[in-house]
Amino acid sequence: xxxxxxxxxxxxxxxxxxxxxxxxxxxxxxxxxxxxxxxxxxxxxxxxxxxxxxxxxxxxxxxxxxxxxxxxxxxxxxxxxxxxxxxxxxxxxxxxxxxxxxxxxxxxx
Amino acid sequence: xxxxxxxxxxxxxxxxxxxxxxxxxxxxxxxxxxxxxxxxxxxxxxxxxxxxxxxxxxxxxxxxxxxxxxxxxxxxxxxxxxxxxxxxxxxxxxxxxxxxxxxxxxxxxxxxxx
Numbered sequence: 774x775x776x777x778x779x780x781x782x783x784x785x786x787x788x789x790x791x792x793x794x795x796x797x798x799x800x801x802x803x804x805x806x807x808x809x810x811x812x813x814x815x816x817x818x819x820x821x822x823x824x825x826x827x828x829x830x831x832x833x834x835x836x837x838x839x840x841x842x843x844x845x846x847x848x849x850x851x852x853x854x855x856x857x858x859x860x861x862x863x864x865x866x867x868x869x870x871x872x873x874x875x876x877x878x879x880x881x882x
Numbered sequence: 883x884x885x886x887x888x889x890x891x892x893x894x895x896x897x898x899x900x901x902x903x904x905x906x907x908x909x910x911x912x913x914x915x916x917x918x919x920x921x922x923x924x925x926x927x928x929x930x931x932x933x934x935x936x937x938x939x940x941x942x943x944x945x946x947x948x949x950x951x952x953x954x955x956x957x958x959x960x961x962x963x964x965x966x967x968x969x970x971x972x973x974x975x976x977x978x979x980x981x982x983x984x985x986x987x988x989x990x991x992x993x994x995x996x
Contacts, residue, residue: 774946809983811929818978818986819929830984862929864983869942871919871931 775799775867779874784882785853793877794845795863801844802865808846809864810839812857813876819862823848855881884909886979886987894973894994900966904979904987905959912937912957917982920953920964922975923989930975934982935962969994 776798785791795808802808810823821830823839826846836852846863858881863874890902904918911918919934933943935953943951947966955962966973976989 811983813929818989820986821983824983864929864931870944871934873921873929873931876928 775870775872777863777865777872777874779861779863779877781875782878782880784880785850787853787855787881789853790849790851791853791879792842793848793850793861793863793879794842795847795865795874796845797865797867797872799867802841802846804841806846806865806867808839808841810837810846810848811862811864813860813862822861850879853881857881884981884985886981886985888977888979888987888990890990890992892991892993894969894992895996896970896994897968900964900969900973900992900994902964902977902979902990902992903961904963905961906981907960910957911955911960911962917942918955918962919980919982921978921980922973923978924972924975932964932966932977971995 778796804826807825811819813819822833822837827839838849840847860876862876885907887905894900917934920932923929933953935941935955950967952965971994974994976991978989980986
């Protein structure tokens, strides 16, 4: 059973920069895992921020960026805003099936 | 951007089959190269991918649920559906449908209880 691991929680100051990572138990994450990143606020459905490693949707704020970093998928928030406080999930493709990470609770403090 | 709406019973008895439908509006389920997915989230927990279907009927399922899951599509109604058999309390969750992965439904809570 494939496991995708994220930091359970992170704290960042307003205006700061933070990087969330997403690792796979199968090995280094590459573009072939088509990493997606989602933001979920309490009581709401997730919204997609990043697809296929680093591509943004039209609604994705410019301060969000996706990349591969040290064998993991990464989501970087630069110039964090209070409204970025949320849960963030990554999603990786593993040969016909998708696997979500456990999520990172981002606190802006 | 398409809109998706989940519908189905909010309460299912243990050992029975959970059935949900996702209605797509603002676009055809047959157009474009999209997979249509089901995802669930137990209260206070993370997201779990259940499976997906292409308009042609090709499916992929979560290996841990594969023996109990069936996803089907009805292109004439612009809908796709989820059947999850032999449910237990562990299947209680908010169930989301999504177009992989730019559009999501609002989610529907399904409780498994007698």
